[in-house]
Amino acid sequence: MIKKGQGTDRRTIVKGAAWSVPVLATALSVPTAAATTQPEPPCPGCLNPGFGVSVLAGLAASSRATLALANPVILDATDCGTLIGNIFDFQPAFTYIVTKATLTMSDGVSYDSTVGLAPGAGVLGAVGAMPAxxxxNNVRIDSNNFRTGLPRISPQTLSVTIKTTFKWGLGAQIICENTLVWNMNGLLNVSLLAGGAGAVSYTGTTS
Incomplete structure (x- = not known):
């Protein structure tokens, strides 16, 4: 028979077990902290529409025209700097694919391009051109512009949406969506129209 005061008290066992729990939890937390990886960087917001000479031309019939850009669109990545440093910085080369291109005229009507939705590539810290x-199609023009040679309806903006892939770290990458808008309000009309039919051409600079 165990007399009172001999052996291990039940409350002593419970108390000892309670002290052991935090020790185990602390030991298990060490490898978890060691496995922490570099967080994914935010999408860089330094891609801009580039300045360049633009020619938007086509043929019109019944005051409607198919207008095409006769030159590449300039993509400016100089605000990105070089961004070269440790392994978690962005790599200088990036790729993208054009998902949408929209021309908006001065009458407020917008037209989506049916061609030119193609992949391209660029370099951070440099100026490049989109490949397509x-x-x-079916862009409305002013049917009375043959009287003055200066149509009241003219190009206003070109909006291009791209999905860009930036590489960073050790083989990691992120995909970002960018919408760039070029001001085409400075393009001058050099059309030769009669009754809403003939050659249509707008030329000037965009930015």
Whole structure:
């Protein structure tokens, strides 16, 4: 028979077990902290529409025209700098694919391109050109512009949406969506129209 005061008290066992729990939890937390990886960087917001000479031309009939850009669209990545440093910085080369290109005229009507939705590539810290041109169908023009040579309806903006793939770290990458808008309000009309039919051409600079 165990007399009172001999052996291990039940409350002593419970108390000892309670002290052991935090020790185990602390030991298990060490490898978890060691496995922490570099967080994914945010999408860089430094891609801009580039300045360049643009020619938007086509043929019109019944005051409607198919207009195509006769030159590549400039993509400016100089605001990105070089972004070269440790292994978690972005790599200088990036790729993208054009998902949408929209021409908006001064009458407020917009037209989506049916061509030019193609892949391209660029370099951070440099100026490049998109590889494809765009064409817009059934664009409304002013049927009375043959009297003055200066149509009231003219190009206003070109909006291009791209999905860009940036590489960073050790083989990691992120995909970002960018919409760039070029101001085409400075393009001048050099059309030769009669009754809403003939050659249509707008030329000037975009930015």
């Amino acid at each position: 041109v765009f064409a817009f």
